[in-house]
Amino acid sequence: MTTDQGQGPAIQVRGLEKSYKELRVLRGVDLEVRRGGVFALLGSNGAGKTTMVRILSTLLKADAGTVRVNGFDVAAQAAEVRASISLTGQFAAVDGVLTGRENLVLVARLRHLKDPGGIADGLLRRFSLAEAGGRKAATYSGGMRRRLDIAMSLIGDPPVVFLDEPTTGLDPEARMEVWQAVKELAAGGTTVLLTTQHLDEAEQLADRIAILHQGRIVVEDTLDGLRRLLPPAKVEYVEKQPSLEEIFFAVVGADGRTPEHEELS
Amino acid sequence: MTAHFLGDTAVLTGRTLRHVTRSLDTVITTAVTPIAIMLLFVYVFGGAIRTGTASYVDYMLPGILLITIASGISYTAFRLFTDMQSGIFERFQSMPIARSGVLWAHVLTSLAANAVSVAAVIGVALLMGFRSGAGVGAWLAVTGILVLFTLALTWIAVIPGLAAKSVDGAGAFSYPLVFLPFISSAFVPTGTMPGPVRAFARHQPVTSIVDTIRALLAERPVGGGLWTALAWCAGILVVAYVFAGIVYRRRIS
Numbered sequence: 044m045t046t047d048q049g050q051g052p053a054i055q056v057r058g059l060e061k062s063y064k065e066l067r068v069l070r071g072v073d074l075e076v077r078r079g080g081v082f083a084l085l086g087s088n089g090a091g092k093t094t095m096v097r098i099l100s101t102l103l104k105a106d107a108g109t110v111r112v113n114g115f116d117v118a119a120q121a122a123e124v125r126a127s128i129s130l131t132g133q134f135a136a137v138d139g140v141l142t143g144r145e146n147l148v149l150v151a152r153l154r155h156l157k158d159p160g161g162i163a164d165g166l167l168r169r170f171s172l173a174e175a176g177g178r179k180a181a182t183y184s185g186g187m188r189r190r191l192d193i194a195m196s197l198i199g200d201p202p203v204v205f206l207d208e209p210t211t212g213l214d215p216e217a218r219m220e221v222w223q224a225v226k227e228l229a230a231g232g233t234t235v236l237l238t239t240q241h242l243d244e245a246e247q248l249a250d251r252i253a254i255l256h257q258g259r260i261v262v263e264d265t266l267d268g269l270r271r272l273l274p275p276a277k278v279e280y281v282e283k284q285p286s287l288e289e290i291f292f293a294v295v296g297a298d299g300r301t302p303e304h305e306e307l308s
Numbered sequence: 309m310t311a312h313f314l315g316d317t318a319v320l321t322g323r324t325l326r327h328v329t330r331s332l333d334t335v336i337t338t339a340v341t342p343i344a345i346m347l348l349f350v351y352v353f354g355g356a357i358r359t360g361t362a363s364y365v366d367y368m369l370p371g372i373l374l375i376t377i378a379s380g381i382s383y384t385a386f387r388l389f390t391d392m393q394s395g396i397f398e399r400f401q402s403m404p405i406a407r408s409g410v411l412w413a414h415v416l417t418s419l420a421a422n423a424v425s426v427a428a429v430i431g432v433a434l435l436m437g438f439r440s441g442a443g444v445g446a447w448l449a450v451t452g453i454l455v456l457f458t459l460a461l462t463w464i465a466v467i468p469g470l471a472a473k474s475v476d477g478a479g480a481f482s483y484p485l486v487f488l489p490f491i492s493s494a495f496v497p498t499g500t501m502p503g504p505v506r507a508f509a510r511h512q513p514v515t516s517i518v519d520t521i522r523a524l525l526a527e528r529p530v531g532g533g534l535w536t537a538l539a540w541c542a543g544i545l546v547v548a549y550v551f552a553g554i555v556y557r558r559r560i561s
Contacts, residue, residue, distance in 0.1 A: 136396045140331075149319065153320070
């Protein structure tokens, strides 16, 4: 099967609608995501971000509208869409009974790749999990589980990766690790659709940002473009106080990349 | 995608089998309760029960095997429910694999885990004096009926596994199934029961299945009861399979 559908947009959404009984979650979403880079879908809780990701990843059927991912229609060509994508949901979807390595081998075998063991070992090294690879994933810390989760999503090099609130519930260090992984992923040419309710996360990672509000995309632009929506910056002199985040990292002495000594007791 | 169905199902079955082998306590607890009931009935109540057969262990073993399977499948519901909760089910559903392979992996694992539990219970029964002169053909027939019964109950277990809101809900459905053999010919002949109870006991699925297995193991002719037993198993299997399919499609759309 070919998963490379040429040069069109990575994601194309037209007039997407979805309701849960009386609740109209998506009310005509239009969105186009170019290939490559990180596209952030920003919205508050309940804005419909997860609903949208579930429709894009063929887990949920739309009520109306057309959705194409990697050039394939999610309704008519679901199998081709699934071959083009990877989903990392809000809760790290790893098998806690299996070891980290076994989780990776499992996904590699389900994607019918040669040398699943070699792929697993490579990813364990890349995500600083080599030492923990032989331990049950249930013993991992939140950050390690999420790193394993993202590593599982990269197997088979899907051209489009959905990350649904990938840093929810993570501590600041683990969040930095995930950010680093997302940056590397985008640098490798993968299109990343990231949903988040943390504005700083979108600011850190995204090339383009769309804001989903009350079931529609209300604005979509680069960060600079969004900044221009507001009156030009005024120059003010204020005493610079260190942010709590800066203090936190100064005290714990982390550079954002923590090896695998962290562990749940 | 169908070309990958067997391969994907095999890989996914390997995963769920590891869940069983890494929590052997689930297999052991599945066997412990039926063994305890067996000890209780044989050594406490059995002396006072008139079955018309020489050995009470031989008489009640078929019913005990059905109880073993009925309690074993609650772990299938539990494992499936855990997959639903953890998000790994959705990960599989969003991957380019044969989607139904995820459910079949749980079903095949259920067959394997129950086979181990049933073998353990038969082993204890042998120690307690269970004997059968049944030949290979009769044993194969018994195995076939037990496999069909396990399949039917496993597809019932898939329904709460997919639909339950809590882990207690996922397991609770098995209690009536475990209890059903007590109101059947499994432990006492139905003839001594009062009218309405007797009518229920004689016409519920467990009685025909128990009577058939008992006849096969005792080298007696099985008669028409075999077809009643097979019809019950196949009927429950088809209905449960269809309902599980409806619940499954509701969960993934």
